[in-house]
Amino acid sequence: xxxxxxxxxxxxxxxxxxxxxxxxxxxxxxxxxxxxxxxxxxxxxxxxxxxxxxxxxxxxxxxxxxxxxxxxxxxxxxxxxxxxxxxxxxxxxxxxxxxxxxxxxxxxxxxxxxxxxxxxxxxxxxxxxxxxxxxxxxxxxxxxxxxxxxxxxxxxxxxxxxxxxxxxxxxxxxxxxxxxxxxxxxxxxxxxxxxxxxxxxxxxxxxxxxxxxxxxxxxxxxxxxxxxxxxxxxxxxxxxxxxxxxxxxxxxxxxxxxxxxxxxxxxxxxxxxxxxxxxxxxxxxxx
Numbered sequence: 001x002x003x004x005x006x007x008x009x010x011x012x013x014x015x016x017x018x019x020x021x022x023x024x025x026x027x028x029x030x031x032x033x034x035x036x037x038x039x040x041x042x043x044x045x046x047x048x049x050x051x052x053x054x055x056x057x058x059x060x061x062x063x064x065x066x067x068x069x070x071x072x073x074x075x076x077x078x079x080x081x082x083x084x085x086x087x088x089x090x091x092x093x094x095x096x097x098x099x100x101x102x103x104x105x106x107x108x109x110x111x112x113x114x115x116x117x118x119x120x121x122x123x124x125x126x127x128x129x130x131x132x133x134x135x136x137x138x139x140x141x142x143x144x145x146x147x148x149x150x151x152x153x154x155x156x157x158x159x160x161x162x163x164x165x166x167x168x169x170x171x172x173x174x175x176x177x178x179x180x181x182x183x184x185x186x187x188x189x190x191x192x193x194x195x196x197x198x199x200x201x202x203x204x205x206x207x208x209x210x211x212x213x214x215x216x217x218x219x220x221x222x223x224x225x226x227x228x229x230x231x232x233x234x235x236x237x238x239x240x241x242x243x244x245x246x247x248x249x250x251x252x253x254x255x256x257x258x259x260x261x262x263x264x265x266x267x268x269x270x271x272x273x274x275x276x277x278x279x280x281x282x283x284x285x286x287x
Contacts, residue, residue, distance in 0.1 A: 004081040006074060006115035011081060014116065023112050025094030028102070029152035031112075032056040033092040035247045036075070037211075038117075039279075041085045042286035043075060044247070048210035053091070056149045061104070062095050065113040072287075075115060082117040088248060090116045092151060125250070129275055132255030132267040133169035135188075135244070137233045138162055140173040140181055146205045159184040170244055172233070172257070175205070179230035182206040186246035190231055190239040190262075191270050198235075201228035211245040211278070218277045224270075233257055241268030243275075250282075251275035 003014035025031030034053045037044040050068050057064060065071070075089055096109035142155045159171035163184070172188050173181045180188050181200055187209040189199045197219060202208050219226050236242050242254035242262045251274050253267035262268075 003117070004078065006078050006113070008112055008114075011078070017114075019094075019112060019114065020097040022100060023094055023097050025092060025112060025151060027100050029150065030060070030062075031092055031094035031151045032060065032062070032149050033090065033151050034149060035091075036089040037247045037250065037282065038079060038084060038087045038089055038120075039283045039286045041079055043072075043079075043089065044282040044286045045210045045214050046072070046287045048213055049247075052149060052208060052210060053093070057093060059145070059148050060095070060150070062093060062111055065093055065111040078115045078117050082119075084117050084119045086122045087117060087119040090114075090118070094151075120248075128169075129250075129252055129272070130267065132253040133244075134163075134167065134256040134259070135170045135172050135183070135242075135254050136163050136166045136168045136258055137174050137180070138171050140175040140205070142173065142205070144205060146182075146207055147202070149207060156184040166259075168256075169252075170249075170254075172236075174233060177230075178232050179204075180233060180236065182209075183244050183246070186244035186249050186252075187212040188236075189243050189245065190236050191241040191268060192227075192231070192235065192239050195240065196225040196227050197270075198227045198229050198231050200230050204230065209245060211247055211250065214281060215245055215251060215274060215278050218274065218281055222277070236262060239263065241271050243268075243271040245278075251278045 004011050005014045005017035007017045034049045036049050092114045094112040096111050098105035098109050138159045163171040171184045175181050182188050192198055200206050236257045237260040240263050244252050253271040
């Protein structure tokens with residue numbers, strides 16, 4: 001059986017699933033999304049992703065399409081139908097279908113909801129982590145509400161393409177003060193020259209990463225020093241280690257920034273340790 005998608009109450013073959021041409025997510029990017037990592041067919045960091053989904057929808061005045069309990073059941077059924085054990089579950093909720101107009105529909109419409117599931121080759125991702133990845137920097141040009149996980153991702157798309165063209169894995173946005181905000185699809189971290197873990201605080205224009213939050217719990221349990229303090233690309237280039245976090249990348253060592261090696265130019269011991277500890281936590285708490 002091929003891939004299966006869920007669209008507005010129905011499961012359909014992935015290649016035949018579709019949304020209405022006047023869906024506001026398609027027309028206006030009037031939608032939000034969430035991504036869960038899957039370990040052994042279970043949703044990782046489930047609570048955090050549900051909380052962030054509810055917050056993103058609330059910030060845009062879009063109602064939840066169904067209760068959290070019902071949504072959990074639908075997500076799990078989508079995973080089951082796709083027979084994916086290791087992978088990603090993607091959820092998108094738009095304001096719904098209405099004649100195209102920038103303002104909200106005058107008459108209430110039901111939100112649209114799409115779920116897709118894809119497999120991940122864990123052996124390949126572990127090989128990538130063992131080798132480490134490169135990042136490039138790019139000027140911050142996104143809107144001022146990156147705390148909302150909206151589907152309006154064109155700046156992120158262009159940043160990712162810049163990274164790909166440079167042979168890198170990720171791009172880090174740099175604000176007008178010269179500080180790294182976050183990656184195109186991840187949060188950015190370094191282990192500075194004093195051995196302290198540093199990442200941007202969420203009062204800045206960054207997404208409240210769920211993997212980031214869980215990793216902070218791991219860091220606290222390990223008794224490691226952590227500063228939610230900004231850093232520059234030069235700080236990263238002279239750091240002991242660097243890494244990124246996200247549902248897709250988990251905890252992924254960074255070995256170069258704009259072509260300059262970080263540390264010894266290979267994955268650092270702390271990043272690799274935190275990756276292992278995070279995965280252990282994610283597997284143990286997945287639902």
